[in-house]
Amino acid sequence: MQRFACDLIIDAAWVLPIAPENRALSAHSVCVTDGRIVALGPTPDVHGAWEARHRVSFEDGILTPGLVNAHTHAAMTLLRGVGEDLPLERWLRDCIWPLENALVNEDFVAAGTELAVAEMLRRGITTFTDMYFFPETTARVARAAGMRAVLAFPVFEGSTAWSRGVEDCFHLGLALHDACRGDPLVEVAFGPHAPYSVSMSTLEKINMYAQELGLGVHIHLHETAHEVAEARRLHGRSWVHVLGDIGLISPQLQAVHMTQLEDDEIRLLANHGASVIHCPNANMKLADGTCPLTRLVANGVNVAIGTDGAAANNSLDVLADARTAALLAKLQAGDPTVAAAPDMLARATLGGARALGREAQLGSVEPGKLADLVVFVPDSPAALPLYDPFAALLHTGSAFSVAASWVAGTQVVHAGQPRLLDETAMHAHVREQAQRVRAHR
Amino acid sequence: MQRFACDLIIDAAWVLPIAPENRALSAHSVCVTDGRIVALGPTPDVHGAWEARHRVSFEDGILTPGLVNAHTHAAMTLLRGVGEDLPLERWLRDCIWPLENALVNEDFVAAGTELAVAEMLRRGITTFTDMYFFPETTARVARAAGMRAVLAFPVFEGSTAWSRGVEDCFHLGLALHDACRGDPLVEVAFGPHAPYSVSMSTLEKINMYAQELGLGVHIHLHETAHEVAEARRLHGRSWVHVLGDIGLISPQLQAVHMTQLEDDEIRLLANHGASVIHCPNANMKLADGTCPLTRLVANGVNVAIGTDGAAANNSLDVLADARTAALLAKLQAGDPTVAAAPDMLARATLGGARALGREAQLGSVEPGKLADLVVFVPDSPAALPLYDPFAALLHTGSAFSVAASWVAGTQVVHAGQPRLLDETAMHAHVREQAQRVRAHR
Numbered sequence: 098m099q100r101f102a103c104d105l106i107i108d109a110a111w112v113l114p115i116a117p118e119n120r121a122l123s124a125h126s127v128c129v130t131d132g133r134i135v136a137l138g139p140t141p142d143v144h145g146a147w148e149a150r151h152r153v154s155f156e157d158g159i160l161t162p163g164l165v166n167a168h169t170h171a172a173m174t175l176l177r178g179v180g181e182d183l184p185l186e187r188w189l190r191d192c193i194w195p196l197e198n199a200l201v202n203e204d205f206v207a208a209g210t211e212l213a214v215a216e217m218l219r220r221g222i223t224t225f226t227d228m229y230f231f232p233e234t235t236a237r238v239a240r241a242a243g244m245r246a247v248l249a250f251p252v253f254e255g256s257t258a259w260s261r262g263v264e265d266c267f268h269l270g271l272a273l274h275d276a277c278r279g280d281p282l283v284e285v286a287f288g289p290h291a292p293y294s295v296s297m298s299t300l301e302k303i304n305m306y307a308q309e310l311g312l313g314v315h316i317h318l319h320e321t322a323h324e325v326a327e328a329r330r331l332h333g334r335s336w337v338h339v340l341g342d343i344g345l346i347s348p349q350l351q352a353v354h355m356t357q358l359e360d361d362e363i364r365l366l367a368n369h370g371a372s373v374i375h376c377p378n379a380n381m382k383l384a385d386g387t388c389p390l391t392r393l394v395a396n397g398v399n400v401a402i403g404t405d406g407a408a409a410n411n412s413l414d415v416l417a418d419a420r421t422a423a424l425l426a427k428l429q430a431g432d433p434t435v436a437a438a439p440d441m442l443a444r445a446t447l448g449g450a451r452a453l454g455r456e457a458q459l460g461s462v463e464p465g466k467l468a469d470l471v472v473f474v475p476d477s478p479a480a481l482p483l484y485d486p487f488a489a490l491l492h493t494g495s496a497f498s499v500a501a502s503w504v505a506g507t508q509v510v511h512a513g514q515p516r517l518l519d520e521t522a523m524h525a526h527v528r529e530q531a532q533r534v535r536a537h538r
Numbered sequence: 539m540q541r542f543a544c545d546l547i548i549d550a551a552w553v554l555p556i557a558p559e560n561r562a563l564s565a566h567s568v569c570v571t572d573g574r575i576v577a578l579g580p581t582p583d584v585h586g587a588w589e590a591r592h593r594v595s596f597e598d599g600i601l602t603p604g605l606v607n608a609h610t611h612a613a614m615t616l617l618r619g620v621g622e623d624l625p626l627e628r629w630l631r632d633c634i635w636p637l638e639n640a641l642v643n644e645d646f647v648a649a650g651t652e653l654a655v656a657e658m659l660r661r662g663i664t665t666f667t668d669m670y671f672f673p674e675t676t677a678r679v680a681r682a683a684g685m686r687a688v689l690a691f692p693v694f695e696g697s698t699a700w701s702r703g704v705e706d707c708f709h710l711g712l713a714l715h716d717a718c719r720g721d722p723l724v725e726v727a728f729g730p731h732a733p734y735s736v737s738m739s740t741l742e743k744i745n746m747y748a749q750e751l752g753l754g755v756h757i758h759l760h761e762t763a764h765e766v767a768e769a770r771r772l773h774g775r776s777w778v779h780v781l782g783d784i785g786l787i788s789p790q791l792q793a794v795h796m797t798q799l800e801d802d803e804i805r806l807l808a809n810h811g812a813s814v815i816h817c818p819n820a821n822m823k824l825a826d827g828t829c830p831l832t833r834l835v836a837n838g839v840n841v842a843i844g845t846d847g848a849a850a851n852n853s854l855d856v857l858a859d860a861r862t863a864a865l866l867a868k869l870q871a872g873d874p875t876v877a878a879a880p881d882m883l884a885r886a887t888l889g890g891a892r893a894l895g896r897e898a899q900l901g902s903v904e905p906g907k908l909a910d911l912v913v914f915v916p917d918s919p920a921a922l923p924l925y926d927p928f929a930a931l932l933h934t935g936s937a938f939s940v941a942a943s944w945v946a947g948t949q950v951v952h953a954g955q956p957r958l959l960d961e962t963a964m965h966a967h968v969r970e971q972a973q974r975v976r977a978h979r
C-alpha cells in the first residue's frame with residue numbers, strides 16, 4: 098500500500114496533545130508537512146501510513162505543543178537580580194526606571210531580547226507576547242531565532258527612550274504593524290502600559306484602532322490593590338468597569354495580572370470573552386496579590402500564563418509559573434484537586450493561544466494546526482521514575498531539558514541548543530550591556 | 539615567607555559564608571584541612587598565606603555551605619507522580635499507603651534512597667533528615683554516597699513493613715543509634731509520625747529517651763487544620779500545647795509543617811528553643827495551609843527548609859522550596875522586603891544545621907567548621923547576568939548546576955556528578971522498583 102508523503106515524523110514516548118482530548122498518549126508520532134501538523138497517531142500506525150523525508154525519535158521524550166509565554170518584557174533579562182527585596186515603589190522609582198532611562202536603547206533591547214529568546218527556547222517556549230520599548234528590535238531578534246512573537250507596543254503619555262508621547266507611540270507601533278503584515282512569525286498588538294498611566298481618551302482611541310484592525314490589546318490591569326483603590330477614588334469604580342464602559346473588555350483584551358477581582362468583574366470579563374494573563378511568581382515576589390485562577394476558570398474566563406519580565410520573576414520559564422499557579426490555586430482553594438497538571442499544561446499552551454486569538458492555529462497537537470512543537474527529555478534524577486508525564490513536566494519541569502522544538506515546522510532547538518541564534522555573539526552583547534548596568538547601579 | 543600547609547584551596551567568584559556576616563564575598567577562597575575549614579579570605583591573600591596539595595578554581599562559581607534538606611522521606615522518590623491532584627484522604631488511603639504496604643522493603647528503600655541521594659547531591663544538598671522505614675538501609679546508602687544524614691526512625695503504634703509496634707520501633711531505632719555511634723556522617727533521631735498516630739505514653743517515652751541520649755525528635759506537627767481541630771476535640775487544646783505539657787517542646791524538637799499556628803503557640807516554641815521545618819511546596823500542593831515564616835522569625839523561632847518526600851513535592855530541591863517560602867512569605871505579609879534572598883539562603887543552610895543542633899559545626903563557611911561546601915556554576919542563560927549571587931541562587935537556582943561539593947572535606951560531587959555513587963546500578967535498581975510500582979497501580 099502506498100504511503101502518504103510528509104516532511105517530518107517525530108516519534109515520542111508520550112504526546113500530550115492538549116486538545117481535543119487532554120490526555121497523555123503513549124508511543125505516538127506526529128507528522129508535519131509545509132509547517133503544519135498533518136497526522137497524530139500511535140507510532141506503528143503513523144509509520145504504516147506515512148513516509149517522511151526526515152524522522153526523529155525520542156524514546157524517552159514528551160512531545161507537547163510549543164509553550165506560550167503570554168506576558169513578558171524580554172529585554173529586562175538585563176535587569177535580572179537588580180534591586181532585590183525592595184518595596185515596590187522604591188524598586189520602580191529608585192532602581193528600575195532610572196536604569197531604564199539611562200540605558201535603554203536599541204542595542205540594550207537587542208542584547209536583552211537575545212538572552213530572553215535563548216532562555217525561553219531552552220524552556221520550551223515557542224511564542225511570547227512582549228511589551229517593551231523598541232518593539233521593532235524585539236521583532237527582528239525573535240524572527241532571526243525562529244520564534245513566534247506578539248509585540249504589544251507600549252503606549253505611554255510621556256516621552257520614553259523609544260517614543261515622544263502618545264501620537265509617536267501610535268505612529269511607531271502602527272508602522273511596525275504595517276511592516277509585519279504577512280509575516281509568518283511576528284504580529285503586533287496595542288500595549289497601553291496601564292489604565293492609570295494612559296489617559297481615557299488614549300484608551301478610547303486604542304479601542305477604536307484595535308477593533309478596526311483586529312489587533313489585541315495587552316494591558317497591565319488590577320496589578321495592585323493600590324491601583325484599584327485609586328480607580329475607585331477617581332472614577333467611583335474599578336478599572337475593569339471603567340474599561341468596560343469604553344468597550345475595551347472584549348475578546349481582544351489580554352488583561353495582565355488581575356490580582357484583585359470581585360465577582361461582578363469576573364462576570365464582566367466572562368461575558369465579553371476577555372482573557373486574563375496570570376503571572377504568579379512576579380505577583381508573589383512583589384507582594385501584589387493573587388490572580389483568582391479557580392474562580393476565573395469556574396466562570397469560563399480564559400486564563401493564560403505569563404512570566405512577566407526577568408527583573409520581577411526572575412526567570413522566563415512559563416512552566417515554572419504554571420507550577421506556581423497550580424500550587425497557589427490549591428492552597429487558596431483549600432483543595433488539592435483544583436488546577437490539576439493537565440489543566441495547567443493547557444493554560445501554558447492553548448490558553449496562551451486563545452488569549453492571542455490564535456486557538457484555531459496554535460496551542461495543541463492537532464492535524465491542521467501549525468507545527469509549533471516541543472520535545473522535553475529527562476535530564477536529571479528528579480525526572481525519574483516517569484509515571485505521569487503531565488505531573489512530571491509541571492512539578493519537576495526543571496529536571497527536563499528541551500531536546501528539540503519547531504515553529505511552523507522549522508526546527509528552532511536542536512540537540513538542546515537554539516539552532517538559529519548565534520549564542521557566542523549573544524554572550525558578548527549581554528556582557529557589554531551588563532557592564533553598562535553595573536556602571537549605573 | 540613560609541606558607542601554611544593545607545589539603546585543599548577552593549577559589550570561587552563568590553563565597554556566601556552565611557555567618558558571621560551574611561553577605562556576598564567576591565573573589566574569595568576557602569582552605570580545607572582534615573575535613574575542616576581553616577581559612578576564608580580574598581583569593582590573593584589566601585594563596586599568599588597557604589599552600590595546598592590540591593587547588594580548584596571556579597571562575598564563575600558561587601561557593602556556599604552545603605544545603606540542608608531538613609525534612610524528607612527519601613525513598614518516596616519511587617512514588618513521584620503517583621496519585622496526582624487527588625483529595626488528601628484519597629491520596630493517602632487509596633494510593634500511597636496501599637502502595638507502601640505492598641511494596642516497601644529493603645530493596646525499595648535502597649533504590650529510592652539512591653535516586654534521592656543522586657538528586658539531592660546534584661542540587662547542592664549535603665545533609666538531609668530522613669523519616670522512613672528501614673532507616674538502616676537509608677544510612678547505608680547515604681554513607682556510601684558520602685552524604686550526611688540524620689535518620690529520624692519512624693515510631694508507629696501499629697505494624698509496618700519495617701516494625702511490629704512501638705517496642706520494635708524503639709528496639710530497631712536504638713540499635714541503629716548504637717551502630718552509628720562515632721559515625722562521622724550518620725546519626726539518629728526519633729521520628730514519631732505525628733501526635734495523632736502515636737500515643738501520649740509513647741511520646742512521653744520518646745521524650746525521656748531523647749533527653750537522656752541527647753537525640754532530636756522529628757515529628758509531623760500541625761500539618762492540617764483538621765489535625766488541630768481533632769486535638770482541640772480530644773484534648774481541649776492544640777497538639778503544640780499537648781506536646782508542651784509533656785516537655786517535648788525543646789531545642790531537640792524539629793516540628794515539621796506547622797501550617798496552623800496561633801501567637802501563643804509561636805511564643806511557646808520560641809521560649810523553648812524548638813525549630814520549625816517549613817515544607818512550602820508540599821503544603822501548597824496538598825492544600826494544607828502555610829507555615830507563618832515571617833511571624834516565626836519575628837518571634838525568634840529557628841525555621842529550616844524541607845522538601846518533604848517526592849510523592850508530595852515532587853522534587854528534593856531545597857533551594858526551590860526556599861524560593862517558594864520566600865514568595866509565599868512576601869505574598870502573605872503583603873511586603874516584598876520580607877524573606878530576602880540572603881535570609882532564605884541562611885534558612886536552607888544554617889537554619890537546617892540549627893534544627894539538628896549542629897550549628898557549631900555545620901551551616902556556614904567559617905574557619906573551624908566542617909568543610910561541607912558546594913560550588914554552583916551558571917548552566918543556562920537564565921543565570922545571566924549575575925549581579926546578585928543570593929538572588930541568582932534563590933530565584934533562578936535551576937539555572938545553576940552543582941559543579942562540585944564536599945562533605946567534611948571529601949569530594950562527593952565532581953564535574954557535576956555524584957562521585958561515590960554508582961549511577962548505572964542506581965538506574966537499574968530504580969527501573970526494577972518502578973516496574974513493581976506500575977504493576978500495583
